[in-house]
Amino acid sequence: xxxxxxxxxxxxxxxxxxxxxxxxxxxxxxxxxxxxxxxxxxxxxxxxxxxxxxxxxxxxxxxxxxxxxxxxxxxxxxxxxxxxxxxxxxxxxxxxxxxxxxxxxxxxxxxxxxxxxxxxxxxxxxxxxxxxxxxxxxxxxxxxxxxxxxxxxxxxxxxxxxxxxxxxxxxxxxxxxxxxxxxxxxxxxxxxxxxxxxxxxxxxxxxxxxxxxxxxxxxxxxxxxxxxxxxxxxxxxxxxxxxxxxxxxxxxxxxxxxxxxxxxxxxxxxxxxxxx
Amino acid sequence: xxxxxxxxxxxxxxxxxxxxxxxxxxxxxxxxxxxxxxxxxxxxxxxxxxxxxxxxxxxxxxxxxxxxxxxxxxxxxxxxxxxxxxxxxxxxxxxxxxxxxxxxxxxxxxxxxxxxxxxxxxxxxxxxxxxxxxxxxxxxxxxxxxxxxxxxxxxxxxxxxxxxxxxxxxxxxxx
Numbered sequence: 001x002x003x004x005x006x007x008x009x010x011x012x013x014x015x016x017x018x019x020x021x022x023x024x025x026x027x028x029x030x031x032x033x034x035x036x037x038x039x040x041x042x043x044x045x046x047x048x049x050x051x052x053x054x055x056x057x058x059x060x061x062x063x064x065x066x067x068x069x070x071x072x073x074x075x076x077x078x079x080x081x082x083x084x085x086x087x088x089x090x091x092x093x094x095x096x097x098x099x100x101x102x103x104x105x106x107x108x109x110x111x112x113x114x115x116x117x118x119x120x121x122x123x124x125x126x127x128x129x130x131x132x133x134x135x136x137x138x139x140x141x142x143x144x145x146x147x148x149x150x151x152x153x154x155x156x157x158x159x160x161x162x163x164x165x166x167x168x169x170x171x172x173x174x175x176x177x178x179x180x181x182x183x184x185x186x187x188x189x190x191x192x193x194x195x196x197x198x199x200x201x202x203x204x205x206x207x208x209x210x211x212x213x214x215x216x217x218x219x220x221x222x223x224x225x226x227x228x229x230x231x232x233x234x235x236x237x238x239x240x241x242x243x244x245x246x247x248x249x250x251x252x253x254x255x256x257x258x259x260x261x262x263x264x265x266x267x268x269x270x271x272x273x274x275x276x
Numbered sequence: 277x278x279x280x281x282x283x284x285x286x287x288x289x290x291x292x293x294x295x296x297x298x299x300x301x302x303x304x305x306x307x308x309x310x311x312x313x314x315x316x317x318x319x320x321x322x323x324x325x326x327x328x329x330x331x332x333x334x335x336x337x338x339x340x341x342x343x344x345x346x347x348x349x350x351x352x353x354x355x356x357x358x359x360x361x362x363x364x365x366x367x368x369x370x371x372x373x374x375x376x377x378x379x380x381x382x383x384x385x386x387x388x389x390x391x392x393x394x395x396x397x398x399x400x401x402x403x404x405x406x407x408x409x410x411x412x413x414x415x416x417x418x419x420x421x422x423x424x425x426x427x428x429x430x431x432x433x434x435x436x437x438x439x440x441x442x443x444x445x446x447x448x449x450x451x
Contacts, residue, residue, distance in 0.1 A: 001326065001327070001330040001356065001360045004330050004331065004333075004334045004352075004356045005353060005356055005357070007334070007349075007352075008334065008337075008349045008350075008352040008353035008356055009349065009353065010349070011338075011348045011349030011352060012347060012348070012349035012350055012353065012399070013349075014348075015347050015348035015349055016347055016399060024348055027342075027348075028341070028342045028345070028348055030342075031338075031339060031342025031343065032342050032343055032345065035293070035294060035297070035339070035342065035343045038290075038291070038294040038298075039294055039297055039298040039343070040298075042294050042295055042298040042299055043298045043299070046298070046299045050302070117297065117298050118297050118298040118299065118301045118302050121301065121309075121344070122309065122389075122404070122407055122408045122412045122416075123392065123393075123396050123401070123402055123403065123404070123408065124401075124402055126344075126345075128297070128343070128344065128345065155345045162344075162345035168402065169402045169404060170402060258304055
């Protein structure tokens with residue numbers, strides 16, 4: 001047993017200290033590649049059962065969900081018509097100014113739709129997805145669903161990637177309140193799947209129900225990994241104290257991080273601008 | 277016979293790792309997730325002894341780390357220690373006791389959570405103590421205990437318990 005413990009310690013040390021392209025990393029990648037077809041197979045077998053469970057669980061809240069969704073649909077219709085007019089106006093202004101912009105979401109991104117293979121643990125909020133560098137994905141590629149931002153790719157092989165979720169302790173994203181323009185950092189909050197909108201100065205206005213989206217790059221010193229405009233969530237509580245410099249804002253994420261079945265990795269078609 | 281046993285255990289652990297990564301890790305009941313790999317490993321260690329448990333733990337841990345892009349060696353270390361310890365318990369006192377699998381899984385689930393948390397903390401990785409020890413530990417423990425009975429029955433059919441002659445090769449009597 002001593003030999004195995006020693007070997008484990010050596011593996012930890014080497015694996016921890018080597019760079020992402022190191023020999024041990026490649027061995028790990030080969031192991032992940034061997035496991036992948038089996039994981040895909042197991043996931044396909046389990047899917048009908050998971051769907052059946054989801055369907056039954058959904059029935060419990062169906063009535064209240066229906067009422068809430070109808071309300072939200074009415075609001076969304078109004079906002080959509082206003083938004084369409086604003087987009088048209090914005091396009092006209094950009095054309096008039098001959099405005100040169102960085103990659104825009106979603107038009108400048110190639111979506112890579114892929115399945116979630118699992119891999120969540122209590123220690124890290126992460127999932128393994130069934131697409132890797134062979135599909136054009138690279139480290140730091142943003143990952144979204146139809147609902148909003150999920151996280152970023154933090155490790156990958158040719159055919160699989162590790163996505164660190166927005167709810168992980170090490171994740172943070174620069175975000176903006178789309179209604180008031182207040183900027184801050186969205187990061188994990190207390191409790192599973194909770195997010196907070198942090199570093200928002202008290203003098204800036206943020207209200208309950210405000211929509212929070214990714215802010216994109218605001219400073220050439222600290223370029224953001226995410227393009228402007230990916231939905232994150234809506235504000236569900238705002239507070240502030242006399243002693244604190246920043247507001248305390250909690251966000252209800254649009255993405256259900258506990259039941260991710262498939263995601264979209266956003267591979268940019270336009271190279272990221274580099275600061276001189 | 278030993279090779280056939282090893283092959284059976286190897287195949288069982290390989291598919292358990294696959295199931296753990298792709299299915300069990302997605303099951304969330306009251307904040308807890310079942311650790312099928314830990315349960316299977318404990319049962320194997322209980323049936324086959326400490327050396328077998330340690331080797332099985334090392335290999336399964338290494339495969340699990342590869343499959344989840346984790347730091348290689350972390351799960352290997354924890355599973356090696358757990359496999360050896362429970363194998364030793366099974367070899368000395370627990371093997372013929374009906375409560376041994378449940379007791380082993382319960383104790384190891386608790387200790388594993390503390391040890392994993394400490395190891396992640398020492399490595400400077402994310403170590404959310406509240407999530408691991410308060411929110412997830414007891415639901416996970418219950419789920420593991422629920423899994424233990426069918427897993428023990430299944431693995432016992434696959435890996436026949438050692439008879440008296442086999443045991444004499446494993447345990448060296450002192451004194």
